[in-house]
Amino acid sequence: MKRYSILFILLxxxxxxxxxxDAKNKDMNILDKAQEVTAPQAAQKDTILAKHNDERHxxxxxxxxxxxxxxxxxxxxxxxxxxxxxxxxxxxxxxxxEEIKSRIAPNDTSAPYLKNGYYYYxxxxxxxxxxxxxxxxxxxxxxxxxxxxxxxLADGYAYYQVTGLSVSPDNQWLAYGVDTLSRRIYTIYFxxxxxxxxxxxxxxxxxxxxxxxxxxxxxxxxxxxxxxxxFQIWRQNIHDEQSIHLVYEEKDxxxxxxxxxxxxxxxxxxxxxxxxxxxxxxxxxxTPDREPILFHSRERGLEYDIDxxxxxxxxxxxxxxxxxQIMTCEEQATGKTNWEEKIAHRExxxxxxxxxxxxxxxxxxxxxxxxxxxxxxxxxDPFYIDFxxxxxxxxxxxxxxxxxxxxxxxxxxxxxxxxSMDYHVDSGRLELIKxxxxxxxxxxxxxxxxxxxxxxxxxxxxxxxxxxxxxxxRSSPQPLLLYGYGSYGYSIDPYFxxxxxxxxxxxxxxxxxxxxxxxxxxxxxxxxxKLMNKKNTFTDFIDVASxxxxxxxxxxxxxxxxxxxAGGLLMGAVVNMRPDLFRGIVAAVPFVxxxxxxxxxxxxxxxxxxxxxxxxNEKDAYEYIKSYSPYDNITDQEYPAILxxxxxxxxxxxxxxxxxxxxxxxxxxxGTAPILLYTNMDTGHGGASGRFERYxxxxxxxxxxxxxxxxxx
Numbered sequence: 060m061k062r063y064s065i066l067f068i069l070l071x072x073x074x075x076x077x078x079x080x081d082a083k084n085k086d087m088n089i090l091d092k093a094q095e096v097t098a099p100q101a102a103q104k105d106t107i108l109a110k111h112n113d114e115r116h117x118x119x120x121x122x123x124x125x126x127x128x129x130x131x132x133x134x135x136x137x138x139x140x141x142x143x144x145x146x147x148x149x150x151x152x153x154x155x156x157e158e159i160k161s162r163i164a165p166n167d168t169s170a171p172y173l174k175n176g177y178y179y180y181x182x183x184x185x186x187x188x189x190x191x192x193x194x195x196x197x198x199x200x201x202x203x204x205x206x207x208x209x210x211x212l213a214d215g216y217a218y219y220q221v222t223g224l225s226v227s228p229d230n231q232w233l234a235y236g237v238d239t240l241s242r243r244i245y246t247i248y249f250x251x252x253x254x255x256x257x258x259x260x261x262x263x264x265x266x267x268x269x270x271x272x273x274x275x276x277x278x279x280x281x282x283x284x285x286x287x288x289x290f291q292i293w294r295q296n297i298h299d300e301q302s303i304h305l306v307y308e309e310k311d312x313x314x315x316x317x318x319x320x321x322x323x324x325x326x327x328x329x330x331x332x333x334x335x336x337x338x339x340x341x342x343x344x345x346t347p348d349r350e351p352i353l354f355h356s357r358e359r360g361l362e363y364d365i366d367x368x369x370x371x372x373x374x375x376x377x378x379x380x381x382x383x384q385i386m387t388c389e390e391q392a393t394g395k396t397n398w399e400e401k402i403a404h405r406e407x408x409x410x411x412x413x414x415x416x417x418x419x420x421x422x423x424x425x426x427x428x429x430x431x432x433x434x435x436x437x438x439x440d441p442f443y444i445d446f447x448x449x450x451x452x453x454x455x456x457x458x459x460x461x462x463x464x465x466x467x468x469x470x471x472x473x474x475x476x477x478x479s480m481d482y483h484v485d486s487g488r489l490e491l492i493k494x495x496x497x498x499x500x501x502x503x504x505x506x507x508x509x510x511x512x513x514x515x516x517x518x519x520x521x522x523x524x525x526x527x528x529x530x531x532x533r534s535s536p537q538p539l540l541l542y543g544y545g546s547y548g549y550s551i552d553p554y555f556x557x558x559x560x561x562x563x564x565x566x567x568x569x570x571x572x573x574x575x576x577x578x579x580x581x582x583x584x585x586x587x588x589k590l591m592n593k594k595n596t597f598t599d600f601i602d603v604a605s606x607x608x609x610x611x612x613x614x615x616x617x618x619x620x621x622x623x624x625a626g627g628l629l630m631g632a633v634v635n636m637r638p639d640l641f642r643g644i645v646a647a648v649p650f651v652x653x654x655x656x657x658x659x660x661x662x663x664x665x666x667x668x669x670x671x672x673x674x675x676n677e678k679d680a681y682e683y684i685k686s687y688s689p690y691d692n693i694t695d696q697e698y699p700a701i702l703x704x705x706x707x708x709x710x711x712x713x714x715x716x717x718x719x720x721x722x723x724x725x726x727x728x729x730g731t732a733p734i735l736l737y738t739n740m741d742t743g744h745g746g747a748s749g750r751f752e753r754y755x756x757x758x759x760x761x762x763x764x765x766x767x768x769x770x771x772x
Contacts, residue, residue: 093733096143099136101722111678119719137736148762156758162557170479170493174459217741223267227275236267241708270318272347279318312666321367322415334670368415380404409581450510452552473508473526513606524553527568538768539568539613545576545596546625548585565770574599597632623647631689643700643767651689652716697730706739
């Protein structure tokens, strides 16, 4: 009996020891856990990259062999390392995921819109990951018709994405594109909406987008080359696979081409575009076999976009108008010399988009950094649709009916969920059709939003949008997550995020730095953040971060930063320039090996982006890009904690860029903060395709950031 008692005591002691160790492991934060786990070391195989009598040594160039077993093994080892470092946060990460999911209505339906006699909408049903596309004929009270249930199609696939749904003019045929690899290479399918059967006819290697001719059997679509550049426009009779015909081929590798249809439904548009130049051809939709007619030949630096209604072409162009103007021309005289001014250029207002109606124009304009909707010709004088908030985002929604006097718009702010609204022109009434349903205890009154201006080092005034919980103590420094992008003229406007509530409710402020490289403050704002001005993007972000510290809003050990894709380039650049400013960084699918990528014309997007980053085959551009490219500027210094994420099948930023970046950062890290890499082995640039699945990645990123500022609870 005594022997067994001693044995039980020993076993109990061991069990208690393991329980204590497990409890310690669960309580251990990322910084502590990283000291106990050894990071994987990628093999170094020196590759010399030479250009312009300059040599760069890249020990991790071999990681670009996607199918090589040692590459896959290294990426999987990185995933295991990340799991080990964040193992103490697994429970918190899981609870974050459930918390984010709980705010999403299990059953939800989008605001319906009218097109050609049918009301179309998208719905989600409880327990299902993918959308269901539906319509009703003539009335919202009519019987529902399911035109595509993506859940049925996606069964058995790790990734399944549908895009480009397009219904034929007679309402019978549905064309849609499917990507099952997450490389944005789509196969087009055709479904008979009367019988519910799908044709055997498919079209491979496309963008997934189609435009229907008015015969209800001919579709126009674009195909991709080996670099995934859309370079050819084809047409085909959907009932005859042998009828396929090449309509147009874009020979210039810096251009892409695509198809669209006019608001009048009279023309098929064939567009070719580069960053700073565009060109259109038109085909009458009633005679799709006709050769395309050139609208206006391309001119370097001339951008224009066209639409058509009531026998008139409308042209949105930068011709002698940095912030764009709207012009018109007759159908039979489309050359630039025939364009006449409709809405003049203004130095302080950027024209972004225009929607045509028989009663007038709805125009998306950017005024002092705020996106607004202006109406022209509806009344005697132009006017803006009025909203109550000072800082918000509004844009023109889906408006398919040309004779409508009701304009569908979308509206959101940092505190207002995305809302679909109808503006009734005749009465001036703004009608809320649907506001994003945020479940739980959410109330917009619990949050404050501010718009502040930060003076950059060269005197430019950089707008910043800030949101935080009303109960936050602003008298002392608080954790703050600063987000930025700053490329391609893409503006990150103030917007609502139900996911972001998980930060705000834990006392973390969130700010968007509207830095140069976007178009928030007009076209010049973009021009001043690209090509040989690209470094303005980075210094703007650093100056905003420094402002929050100097203003006692936060401090460096509570300041976090996040950006994705080109915003990941931003993260890589600023962390090289000022690593001392930040506690932690999340760089999602980051474009960090800029010079090597822009020298490789076999990689998707390279040739089409020379006007954005510069062509490094030219020495001046080479040297400038090299001076900021994150991978080429890593030095021996103390870096903050970094989480980089990628997808194995990413077609826009190849997975090896963050993989190489993380490996080299570790080689030069002089501090103890972990540098982590997560690779989703099933997805690409946009992450998971499911409705909820994508938030697992968000939960991981938030757990990482919240732990760094002591808010992982």
